[in-house]
Amino acid sequence: MASKRGRLDQFIARRLQVSKKAVRQLLIANKVVVDGEYAKSPDLLINEFSHIICNGVVLQQYQKQYYMLNKPDDVVSATIDDKHPTALSLLVGVDHDMLHIAGRLDLHSTGLLLITNDAKWSAALMAPDNKVDKHYIVTLANPIDESYIDAFANGMYFEFEGITTLPAQLTILSTYQARVVLREGKYHQIKRMFGRFRNPVVGLHRESIGKIGLDKTLFLGQFRLLTTAEIDCVIQQ
Structure with a gap:
């Protein structure tokens, strides 16, 4: 926008x-x-x-608005959809005029969504040149091991786009779970990177975007206004 x-x-x-x-x-x-x-x-x-x-x-007399939403499963990151509830539909009691999503999540992914009507703010947050870290908790169908770490750190070549992904940080949390930190957002990037190991992603949850972390007091489907500090930190990324 x-x-x-x-x-x-x-x-x-x-x-x-x-x-x-x-x-x-x-x-x-x-x-x-x-x-x-x-x-x-x-x-x-x-x-x-x-x-x-x-x-x-x-x-x-529009006022700038900034919200964080803990997105549930089966909610689409869009303003309008014919088949699924949308992220904006969960912002009950909020004027949706001009609101847009800064950094979408897939239909079945959960966690932090940032929603605003401030186009300059969202552009600064998501600009590729700013390389803002995005933290995800990933749950896999099969066990993971140390070989994943170097593969993510070295980047992966995606033949369809003809690009190599930026280095990504992978930390193993358990046999079936890892934390992944990206500084970009290619199409289904995390699922495709784990796909190189023939290891399906069965759960994807975003913890943070830059310095803005998901409020752990928010249940799935709940939202709140961003604090002044959270809004201002985007300029300081």
């Missing part, structure tokens, strides 16, 4: 269905207030979170 930046006069003209000349007259008459101040310039750049009042009528 891209940030919606544009000129003030274009926004008001479109919103009120008036000419740009009429908008200029409103500006001259101090009838337009943007973020608490009288707007004078028709080419003032605004975005989707600019608070805009014209002739005493609020034209736009």
